[in-house]
Amino acid sequence: MAGSGRDERAWVRRAQAGSASDFEALFRAHWAPAYRAAYLVVRDAAAAEDIAQEGFLAAIRALDRFDRRRPFGPWLHRIVVNRAIDWARARSLRPEAEAVDVSAPERTEPDDELLAELGRLSPEHRAVIVLRYLLEYTPGEIAELLELPRGTVNSRLRRGLDTLKERL
Amino acid sequence: MRFRAPGEQEAQERAWAVVRRAYAEREPVAWPRRHARPLAAAALVAAVAAAALSPPGRSVVHSLREAVGVQEAEPALFSLPTRGDLLVTSRKGLWLVHRDGSKRLLGHYGDATFSPHGLFIAATRANQLVALDPKGNVRWTLARPAPRDPVWTGTRTDTRITYVSGGRLRMVAGDGTGDHVIARRTLPPSDVASIRHRAGQSAVLAAGRVVFRGTGRFDQVVRSPDGRWLLVTWPTADQWVFVRPGTPRRIVGASRISVQFGGFPHVQGWCCAG
Numbered sequence: 001m002a003g004s005g006r007d008e009r010a011w012v013r014r015a016q017a018g019s020a021s022d023f024e025a026l027f028r029a030h031w032a033p034a035y036r037a038a039y040l041v042v043r044d045a046a047a048a049e050d051i052a053q054e055g056f057l058a059a060i061r062a063l064d065r066f067d068r069r070r071p072f073g074p075w076l077h078r079i080v081v082n083r084a085i086d087w088a089r090a091r092s093l094r095p096e097a098e099a100v101d102v103s104a105p106e107r108t109e110p111d112d113e114l115l116a117e118l119g120r121l122s123p124e125h126r127a128v129i130v131l132r133y134l135l136e137y138t139p140g141e142i143a144e145l146l147e148l149p150r151g152t153v154n155s156r157l158r159r160g161l162d163t164l165k166e167r168l
Numbered sequence: 169m170r171f172r173a174p175g176e177q178e179a180q181e182r183a184w185a186v187v188r189r190a191y192a193e194r195e196p197v198a199w200p201r202r203h204a205r206p207l208a209a210a211a212l213v214a215a216v217a218a219a220a221l222s223p224p225g226r227s228v229v230h231s232l233r234e235a236v237g238v239q240e241a242e243p244a245l246f247s248l249p250t251r252g253d254l255l256v257t258s259r260k261g262l263w264l265v266h267r268d269g270s271k272r273l274l275g276h277y278g279d280a281t282f283s284p285h286g287l288f289i290a291a292t293r294a295n296q297l298v299a300l301d302p303k304g305n306v307r308w309t310l311a312r313p314a315p316r317d318p319v320w321t322g323t324r325t326d327t328r329i330t331y332v333s334g335g336r337l338r339m340v341a342g343d344g345t346g347d348h349v350i351a352r353r354t355l356p357p358s359d360v361a362s363i364r365h366r367a368g369q370s371a372v373l374a375a376g377r378v379v380f381r382g383t384g385r386f387d388q389v390v391r392s393p394d395g396r397w398l399l400v401t402w403p404t405a406d407q408w409v410f411v412r413p414g415t416p417r418r419i420v421g422a423s424r425i426s427v428q429f430g431g432f433p434h435v436q437g438w439c440c441a442g
Contacts, residue, residue: 015191023191024184031180032172039173046303048173050266053183057270060190115171134171 005071012068027056030073033135034080040130041084043119051087055080077135078145081127088123117167125160128153186270245269245422249410252393253302254438255280255289259431262291264302271428274304281318282439283327283342286393290318290329297331299344308344361389361398372400372411379413387432393440401425403432 008029014022034055039048058079059066066075118126131142139157143150173179247269248254254265262277277291277298288307289300292315299307318331320342327342330350340347361374363386370386371378384404391398400409406426412418426432 020188020191024188027184027187028180031183032176035176035179035183036171036173040171045174045179046301049175049179049183050302052179053186054266054268054270056183056187057190057268060187061268 008072009068012063012066012072016063016066016068026072030076031056033073034076037077037130037135038080038084040115040118040134041081041123041126042088047087048084051083052080054083073135074137074141074145077131077137081131081145085123085127088126114164114168117164120167121160121163125156125163128156129160129164132157186272190270244424245408245428248392249412249418249420250392250394250397252438252440253282253286254399255282255436256429256433257436258426258429258433260429262289262436263429263433264289272302272304274300279316279318280436281320281329282437283320284322286439288320288342290320290331292316292318292331297329297333297340299329299342310340310344310347312338312347361391363387363389363400370402372398374398374413379417380409380411380419382409388435390435390438392438399435399438401432401435406432 008026011022011026011029015026031052035048035052038051038055039045042048042051055076059072059076066072118129121129127146128142131137131145132139137145139153140150142148143153146153245265248265248267251267253267254263256263256265257278257280260273262274262280263271264274265271274289274291277293280289280291282289287302289302291298291300295311295313295315297310297312297315297318299309301307312331312333315331315333318329320327320329322328322342328339329342330337330339332338336349337351338347339350361372361379364371364373364378365385369381369383371381372386372389373379379398380400382402382405384402387401387403389398389400396412396414398411398413400411402409406424408422408425410418410420410422
């Protein structure tokens with residue numbers, strides 16, 4: 001779980017000063033939401049791991065410039081979700097349907113229907129739904145994270161949810 | 169929404185191992201940013217001085233100053249200048265290098281190639297052709313004597329890997345099936361840009377003109393997936409140099425490559441992912 005705002009600011013401050021344990025606290029607090037968000041957008045565990053990992057590597061590179069007055073989570077999630085959308089778009093343009101994957105199909109969980117349908121939405125619709133309902137950002141915050149007009153966020157949320165409702 | 173992604177804990181530990189190392193290698197800035205520029209300049213001077221004093225650096229530093237420009241030489245490989253992942257081999261094995269400079273050791277393999285869209289890799293080891301995913305997980309293997317020079321080509325729906333084994337050119341489908349001999353000779357080397365060695369100097373020629381030159385030997389020149397950059401590998405200087413021909417020409421160097429890969433690496437491919 002993410003720490004309180006005060007904890008987090010302290011972790012960031014001490015991580016900037018070189019404290020590995022505080023950086024680890026920051027990582028542990030934010031890994032799961034970042035990985036889950038990436039997974040729900042790209043629907044590929046290996047890609048999600050890379051994307052979340054790259055988000056943290058980008059965070060390390062920018063750590064010294066990070067404004068400690070701002071929360072760390074949204075900043076990280078912006079990087080991760082934007083990368084996930086890029087990856088999903090690229091994948092949809094270049095599907096490697098030759099399926100080198102000759103391993104057994106993955107087991108389907110009984111309650112996976114919703115997630116499967118979520119995976120059929122466009123990356124843009126998937127991303128706003130993940131940010132809203134998994135990471136619990138407000139539409140205004142999502143608009144800021146993805147640098148979109150708030151109306152666009154609202155319409156993507158509405159269309160995405162309508163599509164899910166129809167399919168389920 | 170209560171949801172856990174597959175392999176969450178294992179993924180976290182793998183990622184933490186990488187992220188922790190990156191954090192450990194970072195040098196914290198504990199002073200106001202307004203001081204950063206002069207100090208960075210001082211660090212560059214120190215780095216250049218150190219390079220000049222090192223045995224490989226001494227022989228090429230003059231040429232490097234001319235060719236790369238001190239301001240553009242990075243003390244290590246921090247990132248690639250354009251989209252795509254690099255596949256390289258060194259004494260330690262096969263590495264996948266991402267655009268942000270992070271890299272993953274995939275295992276002990278010889279030659280390697282990306283699939284056409286960069287989502288898989290075919291690599292060789294003693295008596296096997298192996299298909300891997302970018303995590304290094306083996307998807308399939310094919311036992312053949314001393315395979316080498318794999319090339320993975322194809323379309324969205326049909327890909328093939330050609331490779332050489334037993335002095336014959338062979339082909340196998342992207343899913344590892346249907347392996348057969350297609351010729352008794354090997355493919356000619358490809359293309360694009362070339363290296364000329366003359367009087368202790370090397371030069372890279374593209375479209376018939378010299379786009380980069382330096383002291384010592386260049387080993388390889390590899391074109392980026394978008395076709396705009398050339399990666400020149402320069403073992404004499406322990407450098408990778410990224411050259412963007414055209415106007416304006418851009419040249420970005422990365423130093424101390426051997427340390428980062430456990431020996432100077434050989435580039436196997438630069439592909440489209442990322």
